[in-house]
Amino acid sequence: MISDELNSDETISDEMIGHRQKGRFAKRSNESDGNDDTWKKWEWADEFGNLFIRAFIKPISKEEDSQIFYGCVMDFPKHNEQFGFPKSVAIKEVFFRGEEYYKAKEMLVHEVEILKMAVQMEAIYVIKLIDYIILPNSLVMVMELGEESLKHRLNRLKIKWKQNENLDVINSDIKSIFIQMVIALRDLHRFAIHLALKSENWLYVNRNGEKMLALIDFQTSALIQTNGTIDNRSEKKRKELRSIICKTFVGRTHLPRTRSFASPEHKGFCESRGKNQLNVQTDIWSLGISLLEILAYTPQIDAIFDFEFFVKEKRKFKILRDAFVEENENKNKEFAEKAKMAIEEYFPNFSVLVKQMLSTDPKNRPTVDELLNEITSLKF
Structure with missing residues (x-):
């Protein structure tokens, strides 16, 4: 509970938000x-x-x-x-x-x-x-005020999908969610990149009676220039950039879940102090991982792990991620290959999108506009 008393003469130093000025x-x-x-x-x-x-x-x-x-x-x-x-x-x-x-x-x-x-x-x-x-x-x-996180919504959808394993319904639900995510990212990319996209950082809000996805948690985000890149031309800028963006890799055992969504150039910049290649396409990689996470909730992918009932959701997602991202030695290679084949069989259109978004070269990843065109044209 918030315990410190606030005195009436404690003014807010920055300009206030919206209609309010010095509050x-x-x-x-x-x-x-x-x-x-x-x-x-x-x-x-x-x-x-x-x-x-x-x-x-x-x-x-x-x-x-x-x-x-x-x-x-x-x-x-x-x-x-x-x-x-x-x-x-x-x-x-x-x-x-x-x-x-x-x-x-x-x-x-x-x-x-x-x-x-x-x-x-x-x-x-x-x-x-x-x-x-x-x-x-x-x-x-x-x-x-938000109503529920995307992660919570996926847990509810998992129950619905399990009760009726209709692929058309599942594909349509995923398409609807993903379109909202792409539109939200396009909106953000007018002025910033997020750099911490994951299901916990998407929140459903009620706007004029309509539920929509909104982005939250911008502690490690960065403002961008009109060309979609971060201004880090000076050493001072680069130092400031690392002090904000790379804090996701400090504390709490290096936040392994956040790292699971981080692109190769993000990890390279923060862990190896490599050249900055961060731009709007960095978020596209994380969006690809997010799509994999959504697919991990489907009964078709669940079936791969059915005989190992103790496999938790987060482990299923990790195995699925490892199937599409070549990094270190994959200890669950057999499961990963089966899961990858299942996605290619049951969700071929999404499989193609995931592979495009997870290109190691940011220039080869689709833009938000290209993604929106592709996803809206899908028919189920």
Whole structure:
């Protein structure tokens, strides 16, 4: 739970997001109405008046160094009409870690800068930042509320697909998800590259009654130039770039899951301190791995592992990834070959796309526009 009191004179140094300019947090109250102890009151003061938010005392999501609370804007009609605030919001607090850790303060502040740019660029498929404040030991952000992650949606789809193993239905569902992912990436690539694409970093949000996929988690993302590359012409720029992007490879046993989605040029830049070849095509590689992860949830691929009931989902995905990515010695070569053959048999169109996206040369990977043309033309 967020414990530090915020004083009314603690102003936010950066320009505020959206309609708000120089805003500030007022002192929070722990009061609750009647006997209801489940809510904690937040009072937000700015030049427009007070925006009252109430947040659950218990976080809806909690990790080692972050927690997310459900919040509700109490005077919703007034603020929604005037300033566009949503009624329900997510309040996220991330605690700072040491400078060498991937949750360092500079990375979290960097994420705010990316999200502010997304607002400025009117990016539709990026989670919306409403406001934020930097505290001595943490960053607190008020954000658009998501409904479920792509990973959670895939777990539900797996049950549906298992009940009815209709390939046309499965292919159509995957096509629908993948189109949204490609469109979201095209939107982001107008100003940034993500560099940490995985199912946990896609979130379904409700926009005007319609559910859509939005990108989250921009701590290791990078702003790009108009040609789709990162500005690192000076040694200072290169050092700054590594200090942000390569934090994914520091701490927590080098974040093995994040590494599973990282492209060869991403690993080369961070692990071998090689030449920077990072650009928008770097995300295309990660998108290819993400498509493999989606395919790993299908009953057709599940059947390959049926006789080994103890094989967990993450191991299935790793085996499947290793079938398409030639790196170190593959200890599960037999399973990998069977899984690869199953994808080629049951999902031939997606198999072709995966192989194109996982080209070791970024120049040979399809662009987001080429991918969108290919995927929309598929008929099932």
